[in-house]
Structures are given as structure tokens and as C-alpha cells.
Amino acid sequence: MNNTWIILGATSSMARAFARAVSDRGDGVLLCGRDMADLKASAVDCAARGAPIAEALAFDARDPKSFQPIIDRALREDGQLHVSVFVGSMPPQDAVDADPSLIAGVVTDSYTGPATFLQRIAPELEARGGATVVGVGSVAGDRGRIGNYVYGSAKAGFHTYLSGLRNRLTRAGGHVVTVKPGFSDTAMTWGLEGMFLVASPEKIAEDILRAVDKKKDVLYTPFFWRYIMGIIKAIPERVFKKLSV
Amino acid sequence: MTWKTMTYTGWGRVHDATGRVARPERMSHLQALEPLPAIGNCRSYGDACLNDGGDAVLMTRLDRILDLDLDAGEVEVEAGLPVGDLAKLLAPKGWLPAVMPGTGFATIGGCIANDVHGKNHHGVGSFGQHVLSIKLIQDGKPKTVTPKQVSLFKATVGGLGQTGIIASARLKLLPCEGDVITVTERRIDDLDSFFEALDGSRSTYTVGWIDATAKGASLGRGILEEAETAYGLVPKKPKSRKVPFDATGFALSSPVVRAFNAAYFRRIPESGQTRVKPISDFFFPLDKVHDWNRLYGKRGFHQFQCVVPVAGKDVLREMLEEISRAGLASPLAVLKRMGDGRGGYLSFPMEGYTLAVDFPNRGRAEALIGELEEMTAKAGGRIYFAKDATARAETVRAMYPDLKKFAEVANKIDPNHEFATDLVRRLRLREVS
Known part of the structure; x- marks a missing residue:
């Protein structure tokens, strides 16, 4: 059976690596995002790598009107939809501190926008049976920290949404x-201070695809982040509130 | 655009540079940058890929296929795509990049800027001769260059990035049978036999490994490899390995290298052998070991590569004598026959023989390379900018007669030398007189 992936936010390097990885397998890709010129270049690239369908579609997490045309386009493909x-989006925490109205955009980009999209397409996915949804959250969503708790809280909301969608x-x-x-x-993250054990987008895409095949529920990538976050989550709040990790 | 301040090196790790590096992931972001030198996977050995104290743009995230025409055998790609990735993708479809250098990690932009050659140079010429068009970014504006714009094209191919940022290129491909290759290896006992074997080879791909530690009657002995692409199935190769730390000096000390080379020579039966391999094993034999440059330790290494005209080939004997006497050579030494194909004013190739030898950066290595450079100049040959870390500007001027034409074109486009790199400054390649 042929598989087609809707990829939201396809201009990011992680999404690009993922689109290539599924194209290599012969799956189709619908690349959705805002920079159409860039998406079109990626679409040609995916087609050259083996994707039977590779198209660029306009998607803006802050514009729900952009959602339905993508869903309509995807439904024209028979076979399995994923x-x-x-x-x-992650503006620096101090930018958010200076202008709290930025929070709405972060929450829309990281949580409510994609959740609205998924909510709309969910009945179609149910109707077609074995659909897979991959939702990229963040370790930042596992615990609120002084450095980026607005972004983290949006991702935490998204994690909880995904957990419910999984249940459904x-x-x-x-x-x-x-x-x-x-x-x-x-x-x-290019040029950010304090980065360590940085993983390439290709490595993360490979991990995601393996998790898809094995039907894993929650993937930490690279794997050791499960242990790092295990420790961070285990710190009692009365201690944690004084730390800056 | 965000910047990362970092220290980076050429492949030989002898020189380094510290400066701000941008890494755009979209063409629009690349175009938004002020003029600055572009770098790729930094597989140039010396300082061709360095801009110490200045900015640079790292092209590796611009690595997509922009158009693939399997009927015409043409592909258009972003400049950051490694040539080995392109080969892997194309070979099962019956096409290959027409020219491939010894490492698949070299980016298409780097292949153009150094006008690289491959194991089929005697047949098809250099990389730049298969480039149909190049998109350059000069002052934030894209400009397409084709071979019809003779002077700009010739200053761009082999032009070390001095005419603008190479953003993408359209390439003419060569048909191939499939993604495996039939390789015939035979022992060659001495240098004269090597010249004879190279001259007599009718294969599409030909290269000679040479034991640069051999002396006397064995001077110039080695293994001739001849290959043709083929269609078939070979077992999957094991995962690539990585050199996890800098090796100590002992790893490539003279007795170890001599013993290794002797064993490597005898690996091939006296009667020779033919084997079928995945193409990457033949074209990019060292890529399986990631970061193999670390085997040379913290101080790094040099590669000397020259080409000398056919009439001057005897100088290669003197060079090999010098090299084996110095006891500095590593196992990596290559002898090849070159045709006259070259694409640009500063392209390396000329009809003759090319010799490449790696030396750990210790003791007399730099002095020895200096002597070899002088010998090259006297024989009417030239050295290769992609490998060079030590040459002097005066020596190089005589080797590249079109240097003046090159500098005139580059200076007109880039009067403030914003595309200049450490190598270009060291060898004064932008000076007209």
C-alpha cells in the first residue's frame, strides 16, 4: 500500500531530513510551510530521492484557513495517510519577558495550531485505519525552567494533546x-551557547522513523535524553525552584 | 542570520582559522548575506577553505537536488551537496557525476572551486568541464554563468570561490552500468613499469597506489587499479567507522609505514586479481573511516601533490628518491596519468603524471615539501591548491600562467577582496602584476 506523509513545518532541517528519509523508502510527501520557494526546492529533492508524490503546500500555524486545502489535497491520495x-517557535525568554503578548504566537505555533490541524484531520485518519502521527515536542516540555518556560509550557500542552490523540x-x-x-x-540552535551532545537532523530523523516502525509511544532522541530528563523530573520542586538548569 | 564563532581547520589540520560562520538553510538566507567566502566540508588540505579573523558561510545545509533530468543526463544541485551523496543517489538510475575526487565528502561547490579531477581524468577531463551552468551570488544577487561567458566561467571553475558564492550548479552526467564496479588490481614492480602500465591502460578509471617508502630497484613499485562500472549485487558494506581520538606519533612512524606498505603490496597476488565492489569503495576508499585525518595526531599532516609534463617525468624518480630517503612518507601515495583537460584559469591538471604523497607534519616535512615544489617548478609542472599549505607565492606564479587573467576578473567583481581566503592571501593570487 502506498503511504503519503503530510509534513507540517517542512522547511526546518529536522523535517527536511525526515522527508528525505521517507522519500528514500518510496513514500509520498506533502511539504507544508510558509516559504514556498524553499518548499518547492525540497519537493524536487524528495522526488529525486524516490518520493512518488512530492508537493509544496502553504501552511501557517497561525492561519487556520490554510489547513483545509492541505487536508483536501491529502485525501485525494488513496492508501495510507500519515x-x-x-x-x-521559540523566541528568547527575555524577549517574551519584555513583550508578554508574544506568548500567544508561541502557543499557536507550538501547540494550538498543529492541534487544530490534527483535530480536523483525525476523523479521516480514523476512517483509514493504520495512520501514524508524529508530533515533535521537546524535552523543554518536560519541566518548566527559567530559561524557556513559555516555549516549554506550549510543548507540554502539545505532549498532553498527543497523548490523548494516541488514546483515540x-x-x-x-x-x-x-x-x-x-x-x-x-x-x-546554531551559535547558541551551552549546547552539548548535539545531534544531527539526519540522526534524529532516523530515530523517528525507527520509532514509527516499532510503534513507540514516546521517543527521546538521542536516547540518553530519557535519562537526563528522568533525573531532571525527579528533582523535588522545592529544590528545583532554586536551580537554573 | 545567526552566527557561530568557531575555530575550524583544513583537512590536514596544520592551519586553522577562527571567525564567525553563518550556516543558511535556505537560498533566500544565503542571498541576504554580505559578500563573504563560502566553505563546505573543508576537505581542502591546507588553507583554501579558511578565512582567519573574518566571516565565512558554511554551505553544507544547502544540499538539495533542484532538478533531475534522467533522459538528458543532467542534474542541478545546491552547492553544499556532497559529491558522494549525489553518486549514491544517481548510480542505481544509471548515471554518475562525470568526475569524482578521492573523497565523497567534497561538496559540489568545492569540486567546482577547485576544478577537481578523478580517476578518469585521462578520459573525461576535470570536473569543471562537465558544468553546464553555475549560479553565483555576488552582492546578494544571483547570477547565472555558463561556459559561454568565457572569462567569468574560467575564473569561477578552479577559482577558489573568488568570483562569488557558488550557490548551485547544473552538471552533465556520465552514464554508468550500475552501482557496482569491477576493479582489477595488479602489482607493478618499479617506476618505469608504472609509467608504461599507466600509459597502456585502456580502462575508464585508472589509478596507481605507490609505495613511497620503497628504495633501489623497488623504487616506484605499487599497485595499478583499473575499473569499470557494472550492474550487479554485492554484499552490503559494514557501517563506517570513526577515529575517536588523535593518534600518537608512533601510528605512522617510519618502520610502521614500511611494514604496512610491504604488506599492502603483497596483498595483491602476483598474478593480480579482479573483484566487484560497491562504487563508493573504489572512488572513496578512505571515507569509510570517518575523521581518518586524526590518525596523524594533533599536529596534522600535509599532502604534496604535483603534476609534471610527460617530458619531465624523470623528476618523479628524483622526488621518490628524496621521499624514501627522508623516511617521512605515509601509506597514502598515488600516481596517475593525466590528460590535458582543465576547466579554468587556475585549474591544476596538465597532460602528464600526477603524484600525491601524504606526510605527517613533523621534522623535515615542510622543508622536504619545499624541495619537491622547487623540483616541480623546474620540471615545468605545478602544484595543487586544494592540497597546498606551504608553497610560496613566487613559486606558484610561474606554475600558473593564467594567474593574471584570473586576478583581473576576480578583482573586478570583488574589488575589496571580500571573497579572499587565507590561501588566496598567502599565495597572493589576487595580485595582477
């Missing part, structure tokens, strides 16, 4: 993978 979400889609033979990347070598 969705992967790579959207999110499982009944219809579908599956949801929550991905929590640690530090990754992307445009968002």
Missing part, C-alpha cells in the same frame, strides 16, 4: 509517536 508535525487513534488502528528531541543541530 501526519508529522515539526512546527514550533489507537482504537482505530492508528498510532501516535511523541518525539522529544534534546539538543539538535538546527538553524534554531
